[in-house]
Amino acid sequence: MLLTIDIGNTNVVWGLFEGSTLRGHWRLATESRRTDNEYGILLLNLLNNAGFTPEQITGCILSSVVPALTGTFDSLVQTYFHRTPVIVGPDTDSGLALRYANPKEIGSDRIVNAAAAYARYRSDLIIVDFGTATTFCAVTKSAEYLGGVIAPGLGISADALFSRTAKLPKVEIIRPKTVIGTDTIGGIQSGLLFGYVGLVDGIVRRMERELGRTSTVIATGGLATVIAQETETIQEVRPFLTLEGLELLYHRNRLT
Incomplete structure (x- = not known):
């Protein structure tokens, strides 16, 4: 199993594949001060509770946008699973030509998402990933990664509003009953959600105008479902796109 x-x-997301089938997935808070032993014990417990054993792991691949943890997880995999992980980077064979001024600046998660989306759709694409930051990536039908947009994530925006105001409360990010809020919480939820929907639709449309063509627009990430159903531009949500991309890239780059 992979x-x-x-x-x-914000989170470390783990996936366990048998062939191309996702058999299990888990999410832990990202904490750069945790050691490989701490994360290792947590993962072993999660696997055990789901009925899996370390001996079933035959390979591993990881992507990281937290440099301080890349070595930690490399060590974890080697210590607890006796495997050398494939680590995604700008030199990884993704099946895409990276048309970026400095490919080393591209977050590995963006490469993984782009590779997974292109492998599935084989069309002009815009991939929107709702993570700590919200990223928009443009991929052409001819398998070229062009670049994209990086915006503050919805969670960051909500935290900033709460921390920089004296009287506004922290709210759950859900769809309010009406756009016009009839209380403070409803007004904040409306501003966050519908304001962000406007940001997403506006950026996607500007990207398409600049590209000179329409694209298939795919969303992933923690808040993708909440946002996507309110937008006019997102066509499909794939919550496990990054894990699917890692499974794909492992087989393109597996160590011998």
Whole structure:
């Protein structure tokens, strides 16, 4: 079985594949001060509770946007699973030509998402990932990664509003009953959600105008479902796109 690990700024997401089938997935808070032993014990417990054993792991691949944790997870995999992980980077064979001024600046999660989306759709694409930051990536039908947009994530926006105001409360990010809020919480929820929907639709449309063509627009990430159903531009949500991309890239780049 293949262990896939996506190390993000807010969460570490783990996936376990048997063939191309996702058999299990888990999410832990990202904490750069945790050691390989701490994360290792947590993962072993999660696997055990789901009925899996370390001996079933035959390979591993990881992507990381937290440099301080990349070595930690490399060590974890080697110590607890006796495997050398494939670590996604700008030199990884993704099946895409990276038309970026400095490919080393591209977050590995963006490469993984782009590779997974292109492998599935084989069309002009815009991939929107709702993570700590919200990223928009443009991929052409001819398998070229062009670049994209990086915006503050919805969670960051909500936290900033709460921390920089004296009287506004922290709210749950859900769809309010009406756009016009009849109380403070409803007004904040409306501003966050519908304001962000406007940001997403506006950026996607500007990207398409600049590209000179329409694209298939795919969303992923923690808040993708909440946002996507309110937008006019997102066509499909794939919540496990990054894990699917890691599984794909492992087989393109597996160590011998």
